[in-house]
Amino acid sequence: MTKNLQLAHQTAVQQYRTQVPMLGSIWANKNFYLSPESSGTEGRWRSYPYQVALLNWMTSDDIEEFNWQKSRRVGYTKCLLAATAYLIEQKNRNIAIWQPTDGDAKDFTTDEVEPILRDVPALGNKLKCEVGAKSKYNTIEKKVFHGATLDIKGGKSARNFRRMTKDVAIYDELSAFDLDIDGEGSSTEIGDGRLDQAPFPKSIRGSTPKTKGVCQIERAVESSEKIFYRFVKCPKCGTLQRLEFKNMKWEKGKPETVYYKCLSGCILYYRQYPKMDADGRWQTIDGYYYIDKKDQFYDPDNKPIPKPRRIGARIWAAYSYLRPWSYIIDRWLAANKEAKTGNTTTLKTVINTLLGETYEEKGESVEASTLENRGEDYLLDGTIPNDVLVITVGADVQGGTIPRIEFEIVGYGLESESWSLDYKVLPGDIEYQQVWDDLDEQLKRKFIREDGVELGISCAFIDSGYLANEVYRYTGPRRKRNIFATKGVTTGTLCNPGTWQGDKRNKSRAILRTVNVDDAKTIIFNRLRIEKHGAGFCHFPSHYTERHYKMLTNEEKREKRRKGILVGYEWIKIGANEPLDCRAYALGAFEYLNPNLPRMKLRLEKQAQVLAELQENPEPTTPEQQAQQLIEKRKKEIKNQRRKRGFINSWK
Numbered sequence: 001m002t003k004n005l006q007l008a009h010q011t012a013v014q015q016y017r018t019q020v021p022m023l024g025s026i027w028a029n030k031n032f033y034l035s036p037e038s039s040g041t042e043g044r045w046r047s048y049p050y051q052v053a054l055l056n057w058m059t060s061d062d063i064e065e066f067n068w069q070k071s072r073r074v075g076y077t078k079c080l081l082a083a084t085a086y087l088i089e090q091k092n093r094n095i096a097i098w099q100p101t102d103g104d105a106k107d108f109t110t111d112e113v114e115p116i117l118r119d120v121p122a123l124g125n126k127l128k129c130e131v132g133a134k135s136k137y138n139t140i141e142k143k144v145f146h147g148a149t150l151d152i153k154g155g156k157s158a159r160n161f162r163r164m165t166k167d168v169a170i171y172d173e174l175s176a177f178d179l180d181i182d183g184e185g186s187s188t189e190i191g192d193g194r195l196d197q198a199p200f201p202k203s204i205r206g207s208t209p210k211t212k213g214v215c216q217i218e219r220a221v222e223s224s225e226k227i228f229y230r231f232v233k234c235p236k237c238g239t240l241q242r243l244e245f246k247n248m249k250w251e252k253g254k255p256e257t258v259y260y261k262c263l264s265g266c267i268l269y270y271r272q273y274p275k276m277d278a279d280g281r282w283q284t285i286d287g288y289y290y291i292d293k294k295d296q297f298y299d300p301d302n303k304p305i306p307k308p309r310r311i312g313a314r315i316w317a318a319y320s321y322l323r324p325w326s327y328i329i330d331r332w333l334a335a336n337k338e339a340k341t342g343n344t345t346t347l348k349t350v351i352n353t354l355l356g357e358t359y360e361e362k363g364e365s366v367e368a369s370t371l372e373n374r375g376e377d378y379l380l381d382g383t384i385p386n387d388v389l390v391i392t393v394g395a396d397v398q399g400g401t402i403p404r405i406e407f408e409i410v411g412y413g414l415e416s417e418s419w420s421l422d423y424k425v426l427p428g429d430i431e432y433q434q435v436w437d438d439l440d441e442q443l444k445r446k447f448i449r450e451d452g453v454e455l456g457i458s459c460a461f462i463d464s465g466y467l468a469n470e471v472y473r474y475t476g477p478r479r480k481r482n483i484f485a486t487k488g489v490t491t492g493t494l495c496n497p498g499t500w501q502g503d504k505r506n507k508s509r510a511i512l513r514t515v516n517v518d519d520a521k522t523i524i525f526n527r528l529r530i531e532k533h534g535a536g537f538c539h540f541p542s543h544y545t546e547r548h549y550k551m552l553t554n555e556e557k558r559e560k561r562r563k564g565i566l567v568g569y570e571w572i573k574i575g576a577n578e579p580l581d582c583r584a585y586a587l588g589a590f591e592y593l594n595p596n597l598p599r600m601k602l603r604l605e606k607q608a609q610v611l612a613e614l615q616e617n618p619e620p621t622t623p624e625q626q627a628q629q630l631i632e633k634r635k636k637e638i639k640n641q642r643r644k645r646g647f648i649n650s651w652k
Contacts, residue, residue: 021090023295024059025052028082031089031122035115038077040322045082049277050230050319051075052292058083060295061091061200062307067220068206069313071356073320076206080172081116083204084150085123092147093167093202098191100176102154108172109140109152117143158182161190167198174207174217179567186216212358214568224312226288230319232273232280236266240283243318245355248325255329260318270325277319316356328354341416341536342527345494345519361569364557366528368549375542383450384421385539386608387413389600390593391421393443393460394585396578397471403429405439408582409457411447412590414597415535418527421447423548423579430470439474443483451608452615459593461486461585464512472501472510482593485510486585488517495591515588517581521555521571524583528553552579 022030025047032045047055057066058079070076087093099105117124117131126145129135137144142151153160155177169191171177177187184190188205195201207217221227229242241263250258260268268276283289287300297305317328331354335347348359378385388411395407405426411419424442428435439462447455459482464471468485475485485501494516502509527536540549554575560568610630 023056024083024086025055025292027059027086027090028055028079031120032078032082032085033116033119034078035119037115038111045078048075048321049280049292050282050315051079053228053282053290054079054313055083055086056292056295057311057313058204059086059090060307061202063309063311064201065203065224065310066205067217067224067310067312068204068315069209069217069221069356070206070315071208071317071320072353073317073322074315077112077172080170080204080206081112084170085116085120087168087202088145088148088150089122089126092145093200094149094165095168095170096151096153096164096166096191096194097170097172098153098155098160098177098187099172100154101156102160104173105152105154106140113143113150113152155181155187155191158184158190161187161194164194165197166194167200168202168204169195170204172206174205174220175210175215176207177216179214179216180562188216188220208353209356209358210352211568212360213566215358218358221312221314223310225308225310226284227312227314228282228284228288228290229313230277230280230315231283231289232276234262234264234266234268235272235275235279236268237262237264239264239266240280242283243316245316245318245328248318248329250329253333255326255333258325258329260325273319273325274321282313314356317354342530343416343523343536344526345523361557363559363569364522364525365555366525366553368546368553371528371540371549371553372546374538374540375544376539377542378419378539379421379541379543382448384411384447384455385413385419386450386453387417388419388421388447388449388455389413389597389604390590390595391447391455391457392586392589392593393457394582394587394589395439395460395462396581396585397430397463397466398578399429399466403427403435405430405435405462406578406582407439407442407460408579408586409442409445410583410586410590411455412595412597414601416527417534417537417539419539420541420544423544423582430467430474436474440478443481449604449608452611453604453607458482458595459589460484461513461515461589461592463487463581463585468501472512476502476506476508476510479511482589484589484592485512486588487512487514488581488584489514490516490518492516493591494519494523495588513588513592515585517584518571520584520587521580522557523587524580525553525557548579551576552583555580 028045029047034041034043034045036042054068057063068076084095084097087095097108099108117127124131128137128144128146141153142149151164158181171187171191174187179186181187181190188203192203195203205217205220209215209218212218231240231242233240239262243260247261248258249261262268281289281291288297290297297307299305317323318325331350335350339347351357351359391409391411393407393409395405398404398406406424408423409421411421426435426438430436443457443460445457449455461484462471462475464485464487471485475483484498489496492514496514496516498511498513500509501512527538530536554577555571555573557569558572559566560570
């Protein structure tokens with residue numbers, strides 16, 4: 001009888017038993033798994049020392065807002081997934097994750113969410129259907145669990161924020177969201193409104209930073225109550241300090257020699273970093289800090305304090321276990337070398353994605369008067385400089401009362417030094433064949449270098465903003481000659497991947513390759529300010545007039561403000577600017593080719609050497625004999641190269 005009473009009592013008590021949630025970092029180490037589709041290494045998750053606090057903060061009920069400004073390679077996405085899984089499995093929270101676009105949301109579901117449903121049983125077992133099954137409980141946009149839901153949506157449209165009541169709002173890559181969504185405010189303003197009825201509301205924002213002054217993650221972090229940095233302990237002197245790029249030192253041109261100079265002067269190497277991190281802690285500049293094992297915050301006097309309601313955190317690639325410090329320095333040196341040519345795109349990427357800092361842009365303009373005395377005589381004798389290695393064309397199509405095609409032929413050399421080889425205006429409406437015939441004749445032109453080597457046009461980009469179908473009709477059959485339709489956009493890379501235009505059954509359909517004209521114009525203006533011949537310098541022939549330079553510089557990059565607040569930068573047209581558009585498209589064509597210029601230089605020099613030898617020995621005299629001699633010489637060179645690469649010679 002007593003036994004039956006005890007059993008009945010245990011059964012009754014079991015109904016009221018609740019699960020005591022463990023810390024987020026502990027749960028992740030116990031349950032989370034790195035899926036092969038989305039991880040460099042497959043296997044059970046183990047938090048790096050610096051990730052422990054971040055996971056605890058992302059999953060704490062006391063912290064309502066967590067803002068994480070980070071570089072890549074610090075495990076942000078995996079921490080985000082682990083925190084999401086924890087909040088669903090341990091706390092039955094209804095969550096919405098917003099990505100910058102609908103496409104990003106779909107990719108995030110396919111590449112990240114669905115693999116963890118399969119590989120993390122603690123989460124997958126809570127799904128209201130079989131993992132991987134087609135069900136209303138398991139769609140691209142929505143996952144329904146026992147006691148919780150997960151919505152994954154794009155953040156371009158305000159409607160994707162409506163009709164939802166959530167406990168947790170997550171904004172992945174916040175800096176890539178529009179600053180204002182359909183006139184209703186920022187994504188965080190709209191999305192956090194979905195948390196009004198939550199007993200423990202939580203907003204998680206994370207992103208690599210972008211442009212200084214308009215970067216949303218920078219603003220979010222700066223508005224936090226406390227901003228934490230990872231402080232590590234020097235293994236030699238014990239000094240606690242945060243890693244800063246300015247304290248990294250290396251021998252000139254040798255990234256593999258990089259070391260970190262401690263605040264006390266100690267020399268530290270990357271191999272010592274894991275111990276430094278293991279002995280470190282998250283701390284503010286003014287001395288507030290967090291102890292992982294106790295899940296407790298302290299003031300500078302070592303007294304416990306309540307958890308801040310709004311926390312910000314910053315971390316960069318020096319803390320990564322996936323890339324050594326030498327990788328950061330290698331990328332930094334390469335980006336700065338490219339920046340000397342006027343192209344700061346890679347430098348901006350390195351600052352944003354490796355240093356984890358915003359990139360400061362400024363208003364840009366160039367005075368035409370500074371270019372008027374730049375004219376050179378390199379075209380007077382009918383030849384082009386030997387430094388020209390590849391030639392591209394950018395063409396701007398105009399309609400209206402004076403229909404025409406304007407185009408520039410640009411030669412490029414080492415380190416993006418450029419020579420304008422010609423600028424022409426072909427009158428006529430592109431609805432008529434004559435103007436296309438005239439353009440075709442121009443694109444077949446050959447140019448002779450001073451050393452006698454002949455160069456043709458390697459690629460041409462033709463604007464399709466006016467009567468696009470006519471441009472497609474012309475460029476489609478000529479795509480094997482690298483003649484493409486183009487269009488200026490303000491997103492993506494300098495030259496974006498091509499898209500097919502027209503009927504799929506048409507073998508001559510065209511390819512449209514868009515050019516990020518904002519980036520192109522920034523590069524062009526940077527290069528126009530270079531005054532010394534060499535990397536990035538722009539050469540112009542002596543016959544170009546003041547009008548050409550005026551039109552080339554007839555845009556300015558200005559601050560864009562809304563209600564007095566800086567929201568970005570934009571290029572403003574201040575007059576006719578066809579030469580600038582042509583130069584931008586020619587640059588896009590050069591970017592598409594992505595030529596190996598040092599190798600091309602060697603090949604062209606060999607051709608020049610052969611031509612010089614023929615001039616010294618005029619026999620044979622006929623073109624056929626000269627061609628045959630060139631063929632025989634080339635065969636001999638190939639035979640010698642094969643002999644040098646033979647099996648026996650390879651052992652010498």
